[in-house]
Amino acid sequence: MTASAAVAxxxxxxxxxxxxxxxxxxxxxxxxxxxxxLLCGALVxxxxxxAASASFADLVPVLLGDADEDTAFVIERLRLPRATTxxxxxxxxxxxxxxxxxxxxxxxxxxxxIGVTAGASAAAVLSIALLDASVVFVSVAAVVGAAxxxxxxxxLAFRRGRTSTVRIVLVGVGVAAGFNALxxxxxxxxxxxxxxxxxxxxxxxxxxxxxxxxxxxALMALFVAPAVAIASWQLRAIELGDDLANLxxxxxxxxxxxxxxAGVVLAGGATAIAGxxxxxxxxxxxxxxxxxxxxxxxxxxxxxxxILVTSADLAGRIVFDPNELPxxxxxxxxxxxxxxxxxxxxGSISAR
Amino acid sequence: MQATSTIDAGRTRVRLTRSAGLALCxxxxxxxxxxxxxxxxxxxxxxxxxxxxxxxxxxxxxxIVVRAQRLPRTVIGVLAGAALGVAGAQMQGLTRNPLAGPxxxxxxAGAALFVAFGIFQLGMESxxxxxxxxxxxxxxxxxxxxxxxxxxxxxxSPIRLVLAGAAMTGLLSSATTAILLLDxxxxxxxxxxxxxxxxxxxxxxxxxxxxxxxxGLLIAAATPRSLNAIAMGDEVARALGTNLGRDRxxxxxxxxxxxxxxxxxAGPIAFVGLAVxxxxxxxxxxxxxxxxxxxxxxxxxxxxxxxxxxxxIVQPGELQVGIVTAFLGAPVFVAVARSSRVSDL
Numbered sequence: 228m229t230a231s232a233a234v235a236x237x238x239x240x241x242x243x244x245x246x247x248x249x250x251x252x253x254x255x256x257x258x259x260x261x262x263x264x265l266l267c268g269a270l271v272x273x274x275x276x277x278a279a280s281a282s283f284a285d286l287v288p289v290l291l292g293d294a295d296e297d298t299a300f301v302i303e304r305l306r307l308p309r310a311t312t313x314x315x316x317x318x319x320x321x322x323x324x325x326x327x328x329x330x331x332x333x334x335x336x337x338x339x340x341i342g343v344t345a346g347a348s349a350a351a352v353l354s355i356a357l358l359d360a361s362v363v364f365v366s367v368a369a370v371v372g373a374a375x376x377x378x379x380x381x382x383l384a385f386r387r388g389r390t391s392t393v394r395i396v397l398v399g400v401g402v403a404a405g406f407n408a409l410x411x412x413x414x415x416x417x418x419x420x421x422x423x424x425x426x427x428x429x430x431x432x433x434x435x436x437x438x439x440x441x442x443x444x445a446l447m448a449l450f451v452a453p454a455v456a457i458a459s460w461q462l463r464a465i466e467l468g469d470d471l472a473n474l475x476x477x478x479x480x481x482x483x484x485x486x487x488x489a490g491v492v493l494a495g496g497a498t499a500i501a502g503x504x505x506x507x508x509x510x511x512x513x514x515x516x517x518x519x520x521x522x523x524x525x526x527x528x529x530x531x532x533x534i535l536v537t538s539a540d541l542a543g544r545i546v547f548d549p550n551e552l553p554x555x556x557x558x559x560x561x562x563x564x565x566x567x568x569x570x571x572x573x574g575s576i577s578a579r
Numbered sequence: 580m581q582a583t584s585t586i587d588a589g590r591t592r593v594r595l596t597r598s599a600g601l602a603l604c605x606x607x608x609x610x611x612x613x614x615x616x617x618x619x620x621x622x623x624x625x626x627x628x629x630x631x632x633x634x635x636x637x638x639x640x641x642x643i644v645v646r647a648q649r650l651p652r653t654v655i656g657v658l659a660g661a662a663l664g665v666a667g668a669q670m671q672g673l674t675r676n677p678l679a680g681p682x683x684x685x686x687x688a689g690a691a692l693f694v695a696f697g698i699f700q701l702g703m704e705s706x707x708x709x710x711x712x713x714x715x716x717x718x719x720x721x722x723x724x725x726x727x728x729x730x731x732x733x734x735x736s737p738i739r740l741v742l743a744g745a746a747m748t749g750l751l752s753s754a755t756t757a758i759l760l761l762d763x764x765x766x767x768x769x770x771x772x773x774x775x776x777x778x779x780x781x782x783x784x785x786x787x788x789x790x791x792x793x794x795g796l797l798i799a800a801a802t803p804r805s806l807n808a809i810a811m812g813d814e815v816a817r818a819l820g821t822n823l824g825r826d827r828x829x830x831x832x833x834x835x836x837x838x839x840x841x842x843x844x845a846g847p848i849a850f851v852g853l854a855v856x857x858x859x860x861x862x863x864x865x866x867x868x869x870x871x872x873x874x875x876x877x878x879x880x881x882x883x884x885x886x887x888x889x890x891x892i893v894q895p896g897e898l899q900v901g902i903v904t905a906f907l908g909a910p911v912f913v914a915v916a917r918s919s920r921v922s923d924l
Contacts, residue, residue, distance in 0.1 A: 303729055335678040335745060383913055396677060397857060397916035401909040404850040408905030409915060412773040415899065426766060432757045460704045505756070506749040513742055559753025566746040568740055571727055 244343030251521075258519055262530035265267065269537040269572065274302055303435070313537045313554065315444040317507055321532020322455065323493035324508030325525050330486045331392050337509040338494030340399045341487060345406035347378020347498040348429060352410045355425040365428065366499045371476075373495030374405060381404040381487055387554065389480060393545045394492050431504030432474050433556030440500050445546035447496035454489035455545050459525050461485065505555040507532050510562040517569045535562050598864035599868050604876035608657070615653040616645055619890050622674055635682070645855025651782045656883040656900070658785070659777065659845040662792045662837035665799045665880020667852030668859065668870050669830050672806035674737045676883045680853035681838035684740075684831065685747035690839065692751045694772055695758045699765040709772055710784050710843040714791070717839030719749060725831055729824075770835040775846035775901025777886055788840040795836030800880035802830050803867035810865065848914040851878050861915050 275286055285495050289302045320338075328336045329440035353359040360368065379400045384394040410429075414422050417525025461482035464472040470481040494508060539557035546552075617628035619886065623641045629647035645914075666681035675684065682688070703712065724747050728740030730862025756924040759766045772844045803824035808816035816823055855878045856870060863869035885903035 264794055272720040297835055308891070333676060333682075334677055334742055335676060350837035383917060386917055393677065398913050399676070400853055401916060404854070404905040408850075408902045408909070412898070412902050414770050415774055415902075419763060423760075423766055423771060426759055428758070430760060432710050439914070505753060509745060510749065553760065556753045556757045556760070559749040559756075563746040563750035563753070567743060567750075570743050570746070 255519060255521070255524075255527075259526055259530070261528060262464045262534065263514055265447035266530055266534050266537065269534055269541065270314065273313070273537055274306050276541060277301075277306060278462045281433065304525045308438045308441050309433055309436040309540065310537060311501060312440045313433050313540045314442060314533045315441070315448060315535025316433070316501045316504065317511075317532040317534070318529040319444065319448070319493040319532070320498035320504060320507035320536070321511030321515070322525060323497075323528040324491040324510075324532070325512035326455075326458060326490040326493075327436075327508075328461070328484050328512050329466055330483060330490075331396050332466060333396065334513060335509075338397070338490060339403050339508075341491065342376030342380040342399050342402040342406065343494045344376075344498060345403035346379075347373040347495060348503055349409040349413070351428055351502070352413045352425040355428060356413040356421045361422060369499040369502075370408075370495055373491065373498060376402060377487070377491040377495070389506070390483060393443040395483075406574070427553060428502045428551040429555075431502035432553035433501050433536075434553065436500070443497060444500055447492060450547055451489055453494045454485055454492070455525075458482070458486040458489045461537075464527075472557050502553075502555065503537075504536060504558055506559045506562055507535055510566055511535060512560075513563070514566055515567065517566075593840045593864060597863050598875070601876075602872060604738045604873055604880065607880040608876050608883070609640070611782075611887065612653060612657065614743045615656060615883050616649050617888055619644075620651065621678050635765075646796045647781075648735075648750075652777045652780050652886070653883065654785045655777045655780050655844050656886050657790060657879045658792045658852060659841040659848075660879035660882030661842040661875040662795060662878070663851040664855040664859075664870055664874035664880070665796065665846060666834045666837040667798060667807065667878075668856035668867065668874040669714035669834050670852070671734075671856050672810060672870075673834075674741050674829060675743055675810065676737070677857065678853075680849055681818065681834060681841070682732050682748065682847065682849050682852070683744040684834060684838070685720040685744050686717040686750060686835065686838045688748040688751035688755070688841055688848060689716040689718075689775060690714070690842045691769075691847055692716055692755045692758075693719075695755045695765060695769050698768050699758050699762050702803070704768070705709055706772075706780060707783055707787070710787055713843035713846075716787075718835060719841055720736075721831070721835040721839070723747065723830075760802060767770055771899075772808065772846050774899040775848035775904070776899040777882075778897055780844060782856060788844045791836045791840035795833045795840070798799045798829055799837070799871055802826060802833065803871050806867040807865075807870075808866070814861070830834070845882075846901060848882070850901075850905045850908055851881055854908055855881060858912065858915050861918065 271286070272479075284561065285298045285302065286496050323338050323343075324336075327338055327340055328334055329334075331340060333340075345367040350368040351365050354365050354368040358364075379396065380399045381390070383402070384390045384398045386394065391496050414425060417425065461478075465479060465486065472482065473480040497504070511532035512524070512528045515524040515531045518524075518531075519527050535558055536554060539561050540554040542552050543552040543557045597866040601706045613625050613628065617623055617625040617630070621641070621644050624647075627647050628643050628649075631639075631642040632650070635646060636642050663681055667679075670679045670683055671677060672680055673679075676683075676902060690713035693712045694703075694709050697708065697712040724740070724744045727747075728743035777904065805816075806820055808819050808821040809823070809826070811819075813823060841848070859870045859873035860879055863873055881904060882900060885907050887909060889898040889900055889903040892903070
């Protein structure tokens with residue numbers, strides 16, 4: 228009797244484990260489906276709402292190709308590229324935030340932990356405020372700034388051929404502080420017209436996004452996809468800490484390099500297109516984790532980011548009509564209360 | 580026997596490092612204070628500067644400059660720097676998060692929003708009024724963050740506080756940005772406040788913020804033991820007999836007084852509170868009875884030193900202390916972060 232119970236127990240345990248696993252998988256599929264539906268809703272709303280006369284009913288003829296010229300122009304040339312850019316930029320920020328937060332095991336982390344945003348902002352604001360530069364020049368400057376910031380942080384975090392999470396985080400704090408001081412300096416030195424323009428860039432805006440921007444973000448996504456795939460593969464091991472990751476054969480140092488590369492390209496590229504859209508990189512991952520109740524939720528983070536930016540851009544366009552508020556103002560105003568509400572509502576909080 | 584003597588030797592070494600570090604920090608602050616009194620566009624010897632304090636003669640122009648201009652700004656520099664350093668150390672200890680700073684309760688963002696709103700809607704123009712507005716904004720925000728972060732939800736977790744503070748910061752910064760984009764005139768005033776400066780602060784502002792900072796420091800002096808306990812985790816702290824709810828509330832009160840007053844007096848200077856505690860930790864190890872006073876001394880020295888340097892970099896005029904702090908402090912901080920002594924929380 229006791230013997231048979233002892234034999235039965237492991238089998239029962241395995242079955243329970245299997246059941247728990249499959250129920251978790253089902254929950255994560257359900258969440259992903261829900262987020263995709265929400266994103267589609269936000270996209271359709273972005274295409275059909277706005278100042279011009281194109282409406283929800285006009286969408287179908289435009290997609291079939293037999294709409295009148297004006298409507299087709301508004302939707303195909305103005306709203307569709309803008310909404311697509313919003314979606315891609317949001318997904319990039321959300322994903323990079325999730326990668327960095329998981330890598331350094333700190334919910335306060337964002338792409339700025341490695342100096343990306345601070346570097347991009349400093350370069351862009353310097354070129355706007357002091358050089359009076361064109362839009363394209365500012366974008367290029369932002370990419371260069373992001374690369375410089377990330378390289379400085381990652382490079383300085385090496386010691387005897389190795390990095391560590393603490394060193395990356397702390398060196399990043401220092402590097403970001405230096406760049407932010409540069410930004411503040413440029414803002415106080417510029418004349419007020421340029422300072423206002425720089426402030427608008429810092430808020431992050433999708434105004435005037437066109438198919439060129441979509442192509443740029445899509446190219447970046449294509450380039451970064453393999454790195455993200457490798458990074459997500461190794462993230463779970465890295466999350467356990469360096470020693471355990473090495474023990475599991477994940478190669479902590481190499482894994483970290485992939486994660487940094489993926490996160491930097493995502494955040495840097497998105498910043499160059501839309502400016503440092505406030506808050507998306509920070510807030511997407513915590514919201515996704517709360518919804519998914521799991522420590523890493525990369526896909527959900529990307530979707531939350533995409534939904535947040537798409538709907539924030541829409542709100543900025545239509546709520547204050549005929550004025551327009553930049554997307555970066557609305558991401559904070561929409562995203563923060565939702566996170567605060569989640570925090571007061573839910574009992575348990577997962578750290579990463 | 581051998582083991583005991585090794586441990587004793589280790590203890591002696593730690594005590595020596597700490598005492599030497601403390602002495603060095605005191606000396607550093609002394610030099611910074613004298614330099615801040617004596618150096619500037621009007622040059623004088625440090626003896627004259629000290630004379631102006633102890634044997635004031637209102638016939639001498641040098642003495643008047645020291646008393647009327649340099650003394651208030653030096654006092655504010657010392658108070659604000661010490662306050663930010665201590666507040667940062669306390670926040671990092673409380674949340675066990677190396678990325679936490681005094682701003683994590685939303686204090687900087689709250690102060691910034693209130694100041695921006697004050698300029699935009701109420702037409703405020705003087706630094707003294709900014710200070711009151713900033714103090715009010717800091718306090719209101721911190722209370723909201725505390726209520727959501729500490730009392731919301733079913734179970735306590737330092738992450739809730741950290742996330743609530745960061746979310747609040749995001750919300751309020753967005754509102755501030757909206758104001759700045761709507762009104763260029765507000766931006767034109769706000770941009771000089773937001774970089775952080777102690778130039779042009781008079782004795783009134785020093786008198787206004789001193790009580791808050793003194794109260795904050797007094798509470799801070801009473802809490803390092805609790806921070807040491809909290810560092811070991813909530814369960815261990817509770818098992819050691821710490822009243823966690825009360826101690827956390829005390830620490831947060833202290834941080835709000837300190838960081839709120841510092842921001843009110845000098846603008847939102849984030850870097851001091853974020854970086855200084857890590858340097859203090861590298862000197863003294865994980866004991867908050869040492870980290871807190873060292874952070875106070877280092878914070879004051881950094882802010883005051885940066886202010887003095889800022890008087891000379893851009894001629895004519897001055898570079899704001901918030902900018903210089905980061906320019907000077909960041910390389911030093913990166914060097915410390917690269918050293919093997921720096922540790923996780």
